[in-house]
Amino acid sequence: MRIRPVGVHALLLDCDDPDQVEAWRAELTRRRAAGELTAVEIVPAARTVLLDGVPDPDRAAALVAHWTPRPAGPATPATSPADGTTPAEVEVPVTYDGVDLPVVAGHWGVDVPEVVARLTGTPFRVAFCGFAPGFAYLTGLPPQWAVPRLATPRPRVPAGSVALAGPYAGIYPGASPGGWLLVGRTALTLFDVAADPPARLAPGTPVRLAATT
Numbered sequence: 001m002r003i004r005p006v007g008v009h010a011l012l013l014d015c016d017d018p019d020q021v022e023a024w025r026a027e028l029t030r031r032r033a034a035g036e037l038t039a040v041e042i043v044p045a046a047r048t049v050l051l052d053g054v055p056d057p058d059r060a061a062a063l064v065a066h067w068t069p070r071p072a073g074p075a076t077p078a079t080s081p082a083d084g085t086t087p088a089e090v091e092v093p094v095t096y097d098g099v100d101l102p103v104v105a106g107h108w109g110v111d112v113p114e115v116v117a118r119l120t121g122t123p124f125r126v127a128f129c130g131f132a133p134g135f136a137y138l139t140g141l142p143p144q145w146a147v148p149r150l151a152t153p154r155p156r157v158p159a160g161s162v163a164l165a166g167p168y169a170g171i172y173p174g175a176s177p178g179g180w181l182l183v184g185r186t187a188l189t190l191f192d193v194a195a196d197p198p199a200r201l202a203p204g205t206p207v208r209l210a211a212t213t
Contacts, residue, residue, distance in 0.1 A: 027069035098182035134173035134191025153179035
């Protein structure tokens with residue numbers, strides 16, 4: 001992990017892999033909740049963690065350099081971005097009728113029912129959010145199950161679409177263009193500006209993509 005200053009009151013942690021990102025996100029969240037770190041925002045991405053709103057970046061960098069996060073993994077409790085508590089698993093009811101299910105099955109070398117079985121049996125976790133408000137990048141699929149994006153994105157993907165791209169699963173919180181492979185849909189609201197917090201899925205949250213009956 002490498003620490004770089006960003007602007008006047010922020011630090012960027014460059015990590016070697018996504019598991020290291022989650023380990024640092026969880027560690028920094030715990031440290032902030034314990035009063036050992038002052039930061040307004042802890043923002044994970046694919047291979048970085050941004051600490052924003054840091055009053056004394058030099059001191060914070062010195063502290064972080066001496067901390068060792070617990071390894072991320074199924075046995076490591078996830079923590080919420082705000083207070084360091086362990087969030088409850090969010091079960092997302094999914095109707096698996098996506099137009100790209102046969103395409104995913106072809107990439108994986110299995111039939112469509114096996115694709116659904118794999119997705120419903122995978123314990124996902126929100127790695128980071130981006131692309132659109134409330135859009136969570138879900139990790140948990142083995143590397144060999146990564147799938148390519150569409151060569152040409154669709155001009156409109158319906159809200160609630162459950163999709164795959166690269167090593168991630170994701171759910172479109174609102175209608176938008178998109179190039180991910182569509183495997184299903186959910187009626188669960190993932191982003192509501194009137195809710196607190198607005199996004200249903202925050203980094204660190206465990207997620208199950210359960211099949212509707």
